[in-house]
Amino acid sequence: MTATSPSPAVPxxxxxxxxxxxxxxxxxxxxxxxxxxxxxxxxxxxxxxxTGRDGVIRVRSSFAPDPVELPLAELDALFPARRDEITEWARYPLGVAWALLDETQTDPASVTGVDLLFSSDVPVGAGLSSSAAIEGATAAALNDVWDLGLDSVALARIGRRAENDAVGAPTGIMDQTAAMRGRADAGIFLDCRTLDAEIIPLGFAAAGLEVLVIDTRVSHAHSTGGYRERREACERGAALLGVPALRDVSVDDLPRAEELMDDVTFRRVRHVVTEDQRVLDAVRTLQGDGPRAVGPLLDASHASMRDDFGISTPELDLAVTTARAAGAVGARMTGGGFGGAAIALIDHELVPAATSAIETAFADAGFTAPHIFTVHPSDGARRDA
Incomplete structure (x- = not known):
């Protein structure tokens, strides 16, 4: 949807x-x-x-009917203690404003009031991080207009704090980093502990490959219990192993982990530990053997999320198996799980047939028709005009 332009009376x-x-x-x-x-x-x-009335922030969108407006000075009292008083979508941009002011120790009275009007073509609920896109756009805009001077790494941290504390979703920093630091035709190999990031050329187009997204239209919400339970299981597993985080556990440590944990906690831990290794293997494989060689790693990732982490759905599993049968070199669900989208790495000329096969499979299963489209690696947050 396209948002209505701001009134010409307002600069x-x-x-x-x-x-x-x-x-x-x-x-x-x-x-x-x-x-x-x-x-x-x-x-x-x-x-x-x-620029709006002094001391006031107003947020509006093309996807929600009512604007939310409040004094900037009230943000600190609202977040995080009274966040439930704010409608959920507005917590994302308002939370970014709060985190920016708090992190930089900026007096709300010293910055201009703002009116923010949002529009988006990022599918909501598909696991493509529409939330981080809101956070990234807000952070980039306010950082410029309020002249805060923060770099992209700091703005990614601001977005994560907004999502964790203002929204109440216990996510990591991956989505915000991608939103702030993306590059065309490249992926971001991110160490989430140090925030060191390396831009890795993907080479999909040169290899004749497309990334096909299959949005199952099964909505999910990160702030609901399933995501939180998985995070708590990971923290419990790390504590039982005596390490700060599962990052510090290797595949070789898994036999000892299995002895220390109940079955569910162990399977959650096994997914994270093996998935970390798959990321390292994927980067090495891309650089050495090219994009077609990463297919088996994508397949293994999906199996791990389905069987060990328990976050897939029948719709996601069907999308993955059908895409593979239609010739994809690899496929997996992407995002937090419990719905959302799967991706398939597939030859350009196979996209129409794969799309038709997936649509037919969903219809035969009695599932809601999926939304299927290709995506291409692109740039991160920016000023457009």
Whole structure:
């Protein structure tokens, strides 16, 4: 949907945008201090920012009917203690404003009031991080307009704090990093402990490959119990092993882990530990053997999320198996799970037939028709106008 332009009577400060993301591999490793390998996509959230009344922040969107407006000075009292008083979508941009002011120790009275008008073509609920796109666009805009001078790493941290504390979703920093630091035709190999990031050329187009997204239209919410339970299981496993985070556990440690833990906790731990290794293997494979060789790692990642982490769904499993049968070199669910999207790495000429096969399989199973489209690695947050 396209948002209505701000009133010409109000001076426009500019337009900023930030992308959604696809995680090529590395799921639920980010909050375990591990490794992830996402890339930004061309689908973006845009914010038209105008300077508003002194001391007031107002957020509006094309996807919610009512604006939310409050004094900047009240943000500190709202977050995190009274966040439930704010409608959920508005907590994302308001939370970013709060975190920016708090982290930089900026007096709300010293910055201009703003009116933020959002529009987006990032599919909501598909696991493509529409939330981080809102956070990234907001952070980039306010950082510029308020002249805070923060770099992309700091703005990614701001987005994570907003999502954790203002929204109440216990996510890691992968999504915000992709939104802020994405590059065209490249993935971001991110160490979530140090925040060191390496831009890795993907070479999909040169190899004749497409990334096909199969949005199952099964909505999910990170702030609900399933995600939180998985995170708690990971923390419990790390504590039983006596390490700060599962990042510090290797595949060779898994036999000892199995002896110390109940079956569910062990399987959660095994997914994270093996997924970290798959990320490292994927980066090495891309650099050495090229993009077609990463297919088996994508397949193994999905099996691990299905069997060990327990976050897949029948719709996601069907999307993956059908894509593989249609010729994909590899396929996996992407995102937090419990719904959302799967991705398939597939030859360009096979996309139409694979799309038809997946649509038919979903219809035969009685599932809601999926939304299927390709995505391409793209740039991160930026000022557009």
């Amino acid at each position: 426009t400060a500019g337009t900023w945008s930030a992308p959604g993301r696809v995680n090529l591999i590395g799921e639920h490793t980010d909050y375990n201090d591990g490794f992830v390998f996402p890339f930004a996509i061309e689908h973006r959230t845009r914010v038209d920012l105008t």
